[in-house]
Amino acid sequence: MRILWLWLAFLSAAPAWGAHAYAQFGDIKYPPGFTHFDYVNPNAPKGGEFRMVPPTRPSNFDKFNPYTLKGNAPYGLSSGGLGYSLVFESLLTGNNEERTTAYGLLAEDVTSAPDDLSVTFRLNPKARFSNGQPVLAADVVHSFQTLTSKYVTPSYPAVLSQVKRAVALDQRTVRFDFAAPDRTLPLIVGGLPIFSREWGKGKPFDQVTNELPIGSGPYLIPTPALGRDITYVRDKNYWGADLPVRKGQFNFDRITFKIYLDQTAQFEGLKAGEIDFMREFTSRNWARQYYGRVFDRGDVVKRAFENQNPAMYQATLLNLRNPKFKDIRVRRALGLAFDFQWLNRQLFYGIYSRTEDFFPNSEFQAKGLPGPDELALLEPWRAKLRPEVFGPAVVMPSTDPPSSLRDNLVKARALLAEAGWTYRDGALRNAKGEAFTMEFLNDQPSLARVLAPYQAALRKLGITLSIRTVDYALSQQRMDNFDYEVTSINMPPLADMPASTLRDVFGSQAAKTPGSSNYSGISDPVVDALIVKVGAARTHDELTAAMRALDRVLTHGYYTIPQYYGKAFLIGYRPRPFVLPPTVPPYYEADGWAIATWWASPSNP
DSSP states (O other), X not given: OOOOOOOOOOOSSXXXXXXXXXXXXXXXXXXXXXXXXXXXXXXXXXOOEEEEOOSSXXXXXXXXXXXXXXXXXXXTSSSTTTSSOSSOBOSEEEOSSOTTEEEESSEEEEEEOTTSSEEEEEEOTTOBOTTSOBOOHHHHHHHHHHHTSTTSOTHHHHHXXXXXXXXXXXXXXXXXXXXXOOTTHHHHHHTOXXXXXXXXXXXXXXXXXXXXXXXXXSEEOOOOOOBSOEEEEXXXXXXXXXXXXXTTXXXXXXXXXXXXXXXXXXXXXXXXXSOSEEEOOOHHHHHHTSOSHHHHTTSSEEEEEEOOOOOOEEEEEEOTTSGGGOSHHHHHHHHHTOOHHHHHHHTSTTOOEEOOSSSTTSXXXXXXXXOHHHHHHHGGGGGGSOGGGGSSOOOOOOOSTTOOHHHHHHHHHHHHHHTTOEXXXXXXXXXXXXXXXXXXXXXXXXXXXXXXHHHHHHHHTTOEEEEEEOOHHHHHHHHHTTOOSEEEEEESOGGGOOHHHHHHHHOHHHHTSTTSSOTTOOXXXXXXXXXXXXXXXXXXXXXXXXXXXXXXXXXXXTOEEEOEEOSEEEEEEOOSSEEOOSOOOSSOOHHHHHHHXXXXXXXXX
């Protein structure tokens, strides 16, 4: 249910046909006629197989349609985790050097109307689907209408709610009309997956499950067999192989994603040569397992790949739809019981940083007192905001001296008492005598050791935290239906998301829509209004002010308990026969970057 987030550009006047790229603030690195991105090898040979473990925790897949709510599609078919789909393409595509610029892929030209109420794309006449048919404007319209229908996961209609229509002007020209000027909308429609009208023709889209996709991407699925592992085969007739945005990329003949039952089995698979690339998410494993003869011989390399990405957002979610979490004092108290400093010392080997806000490791983090530009956005809502929002930014609790966990728990107990929860008869109870209990929905067995200290701290407050461990598929189903009390989530960088996506994560309407990404149930008119300001930003300064104001309001709501993030990708990979490009770009997802830009060389056996 992940969407390809593409930040495109605003151009102050409508350009003539021939606009090869779209930059949010006009800063386009590559001029018309460029041949390839600097961080790829345009002469990389094609061939070989690349085997890896998905960075998410998928189970067996039971469908080939990644856009419907029910069931599980194989990894790599949608953009989640990789940043793109191996099978479906979009009108525009980004790169790993520019966070706010995208270049033509299926579209060879793009123009925005002067009033920002529409954007028009002209399709590349060479664009072809895997069945050999041309990609036409009617396919784009069909894809848009399908992704805004009742048959898809609600995230798509939510993100596209401000797009009024898609109109085919001729066979290869399509225009999207917007309900209001919003400079993030062109990037949303430019990043939509486009699929053929022939895919599942004659069936309601939610029943298109076993039919192999008809996309225009560089890879095909060779077999209709459902199961656990999935192999993609490079389409040797791929129409876009020589495009500047594709030159030197997608070099492997076969890409296989292997699913293991547990982390121990997949690590042994890396050492045994069953897989070639694995991203490690557990600091203990990274510190204590990545050594031995296979590493000494160089059969497997352990490397931390640094990057300049805004960090992913990892946090403990409290379901605000549950009455016990509606009181902000309760939510603050639960955050005070989380001891990150102890966890980082004792369990994480000091490799993580504390997540302080919703946009970590980015320029959008609210800090100190709000500046004049933030105040201008917040002042009209003063009556609906807590006074603290106009003061210093929220700082996460610490247990570093002179602070301590005991001091934090004393503060937490006082907040809980103010909210009507007091300790008696062996538990924290409300006025009705009901004990304060919480169930943590968990699909990561390794998380139990992280939760144990938090359980112990909560127990001192009289709160019982039970852990319900389920598989990934059941966890996702319950999350989609908001059927949980407490859980943990690791979301793509929110700092890179356009306004319509932020609306799906934080918007009031999304809070009421099962299948949306507003798992916490945040519903605040001020948040809704600030997201509109994000979409309307004309300059980078305006965008920064709106995002910081949004971050300030969200953090003062104490809706989640921020956890931690790493500043590098922890990767174990087999160096032979693989060759890495000489330049590591600043902004990238490790898995997608490796798949797209590495290659296999016979001279590196």
